[in-house]
Amino acid sequence: MADESVTPAPPRQYSKRVEDQVEHQAATLPPLKEKDAVAIAAAGGYVVDDLINDMEQQLAAAGGMRKSFWDLEFKDPRHFTWVIVAFASMGGLLSGLDQSLISGANLFLPKDLGLTTAQNSLVNSGMPLGAVGGALILGVCNENFGRRWSIIISTILYTIGAALEAGSMNYGMIVASRVILGVGVGLEGGTVPVYVAETVERRIRGNLVSLYQFNIALGEVLGYAVAAMFLRVPGNWRYILGSSLVFSTIMFFGMLFLPESPRFLMHKGKTLEAYKVWKRIRGVERQDAREEFFVMKVSVLDEQQAIAEGSSNKRFPWMDFFTNPRARRALIYANIMILLGQLTGVNAIMYYMSILMNQIGFNEEKSTYMSLVGGGSLLIGTIPAIFLMEKFGRRFWANMMLPGFFVGLVIIGASYQINVETNLLGAEICYLIGLVLYMGFFGCYACLTWVVPSEVYPTYLRSYGMTTSDALLFLASFVVTYNFSAMQEAMTRTGLTLGFYGGIAVLGWFYQIIFMPETKDKTLEEIDLLFERPTREIAAENIKNTVQGFADFFMGRWSNLRPTVRGGYYEG
Structure with missing residues (x-):
């Protein structure tokens, strides 16, 4: 397991994608830090590589990537x-x-x-x-x-x-x-x-x-x-x-x-099994794959914390739809x-x-x-x-x-x-x-x-x-x-x-x-973060973007019609 005394990484080690996710979940993760080695350092700083290293240690202790007849594998996981x-x-x-x-x-x-x-x-x-x-x-x-x-x-x-x-x-x-x-x-x-x-x-x-x-x-x-x-x-x-x-x-x-599915295994608390599957189908050599596995783990911890605090229904999870x-x-x-x-x-x-x-x-x-x-x-x-x-x-x-x-x-x-x-x-x-x-x-x-x-x-x-x-x-x-x-x-x-x-x-x-x-x-x-925004805020943004989009279309500014990741359009 990773040690909490590890020196935090520089602030820009992570992509904006990971920073946004961790910033959103910073309030819930510190109480979980003693139970899990995922979160390291102070003030919302978290180290992706420490989770991957910890998973590799657990994998080695469990005997490595043992394969059966049914475990199909490729040299390039992609x-x-x-x-x-x-x-x-x-x-x-x-x-x-x-x-x-x-x-x-x-x-x-x-x-x-x-x-x-x-x-x-x-x-x-x-x-x-x-x-x-x-x-x-x-x-x-x-x-x-x-x-x-x-x-x-x-x-x-x-x-x-x-x-x-x-x-x-x-x-x-x-x-x-x-x-x-x-x-x-x-x-x-x-x-x-x-x-x-x-x-x-x-x-x-x-x-x-x-x-x-x-x-x-x-x-x-x-x-x-x-x-x-x-x-x-x-x-x-x-x-x-x-x-x-x-x-x-x-x-x-x-x-x-x-x-x-690795996310299903993570959801069921089988983190090592999820990592084995992730390594087979996505690999951990590329930084974006490592970050996505990290964020996946963070999100599961956040859900567990919400259930522990009573903000989610543990016995009847589907009640959360209401x-x-x-x-x-x-x-x-x-x-x-x-x-x-x-x-x-x-x-x-x-x-x-x-x-x-x-x-x-x-x-x-x-x-x-x-x-x-x-x-x-x-x-x-x-x-x-x-x-x-x-x-x-x-x-x-x-x-x-x-x-x-x-x-x-x-x-x-x-x-x-x-x-x-x-x-x-x-x-x-x-x-x-x-x-x-x-x-x-x-x-x-x-x-x-x-x-x-x-x-x-x-x-x-x-x-x-x-x-x-x-x-x-x-x-x-x-x-x-x-x-x-x-x-x-x-x-x-x-x-x-x-x-x-x-x-x-x-x-x-x-x-x-x-x-x-x-x-x-x-x-x-990240879609979790999107749907936490109020409906009126999403609707107001959509109407604004639609009006701008129609104006760009009819004025011939078609290069402006490329959608952004927030659902709006680039300006100019």
Whole structure:
């Protein structure tokens, strides 16, 4: 253990990032100094290297970095990032695949099993309904089994659900299989973004969490392609729905080689285990990696101190969402972003894509093939987010993408007003143009519905926060999917598309302009500081920056529009 008599380091040894974090937590850390060797020196001066040296001593005493068959390692730890993201984000591929496979199966499954329209609505919405259940057990699984094992459990549920789907003999069996599959989707959907966000570097966190949405879109396109492949095969819907078994099996074995999230291990008090993982996946040679590990430890100590002093609820931590302003702001912000992503209708459109194509005038075979247009647009739309979100920032990205998919909704709504009997080609072209715009811009925007919740909750509440966000996401998906046919009948096709989905998009755009903070280029611990600011202060800053941003845009001062890490804009 480090000695408290160690001479403090010069004041500028640390980056501004570490100084800000330590300055914020200086009031709570001194009482913990006797119990832990992290904090050294006086007046808020703390030495990063002493923690790393102490960890190295503990590691040597424990026998060093002993490796088993499952402990994958690279010479350059940064290469581990891509392996983690590749296998963990395959959950997105599975989620998207199972969402779109049902679209192709919809053309044949109801006839084979003798389902009514109401029964088929429940079959379609069975997966998001099950996903609500998966989301509700997310917190328990994440806190007791960890992020990694929660993902592994979800792949097992995926496999069981897909096998039962393929072998379904009646209405009850197909609904049960969809619900079981949904539980896996809900558990995986809330865990993978957190696992990635807690593991990768801050400078690429938004890009790599966005890769999860890319894989969802890729899975959806793949689902439409699989449906087209088996279109002429007898019993085609069984092959279509059972195809996801291949991917769930690959993901299961891949996850066995991946480590647990270091922030989760730190949260559970397993500092040495967290350091072992950190050294494997991030390394400790670079100063920014050492500093981030240090700040991660400091933040956990701060949370422990808050619980010890009674300012956080030890027995029921989730109560902090009601009593702690910082946690409450994160909960409201994350879940409004979730609702904006779901209540604009994307999942209903994805699930019923083939049927919608059939309504606009395509026959059953062409409807299956043309569904690839919508899925492909969603996939292509996610690509800019992967490469550019960290450059432009969350706030700028959201406010530019949402109006784009609103225009797509307007065009889709207009296509329903064209008489298909007299102008079938015009109706189809108008619909497809609107669909491409809607799905393309939504693909860019949808990445935020995973990035935002995965990064805004404090570490000790992240499992509980993602439980609420994940449950709300799939509950909203279930509501819009299950009620899609009834809402379309009650509101008309144009009324539902433009009036309801479009209206939500307009309201959401104004909400984002006023209340959405910028979390670009911040560590998860720095985001804690951001959400401790009063909402009125964030809103006032956003309004000021928005007015200045619009002025710069229309005056041609585009170089001023680069977002700062605080969410404002550079002046001049």
